[in-house]
Amino acid sequence: MKFDIPLHLPGAGTERGLDGWVFDVGALYRRLQAVSDLRCPKGVRYELSLLLLLSVLAKLSGADTACAIADWVRYHKRELRAALSLRWKRMPHHNTYPRFSRLGAATSGW
Numbered sequence: 337m338k339f340d341i342p343l344h345l346p347g348a349g350t351e352r353g354l355d356g357w358v359f360d361v362g363a364l365y366r367r368l369q370a371v372s373d374l375r376c377p378k379g380v381r382y383e384l385s386l387l388l389l390l391s392v393l394a395k396l397s398g399a400d401t402a403c404a405i406a407d408w409v410r411y412h413k414r415e416l417r418a419a420l421s422l423r424w425k426r427m428p429h430h431n432t433y434p435r436f437s438r439l440g441a442a443t444s445g446w
Contacts (some may be wrong), residue, residue: 371384387428
């Protein structure tokens with residue numbers, strides 16, 4: 337799966353697209369799955385790796401606050417649902433993003 341991000345990102349593994357750089361979102365998602373989820377399982381609605389992926393995509397598009405990330409995700413929900421096979425009834429609320437980022441999630445394999 338690939339996304340065309342309207343930014344100029346230096347580095348290997350990217351290809352220049354018409355309006356930005358194209359990179360393999362699937363590879364990024366696989367790497368994010370290595371992040372340990374330290375949240376209490378009770379009440380968890382969204383997989384941590386998907387929240388991280390949505391955050392990265394929104395940040396690359398210029399979103400710099402939890403509200404901006406949530407707005408970006410909500411605005412692109414059709415494309416994200418199709419590309420990521422999301423079955424969520426609704427996209428994460430803006431309060432979701434600071435909650436998981438405050439955890440200081442431990443990483444493995446990075």
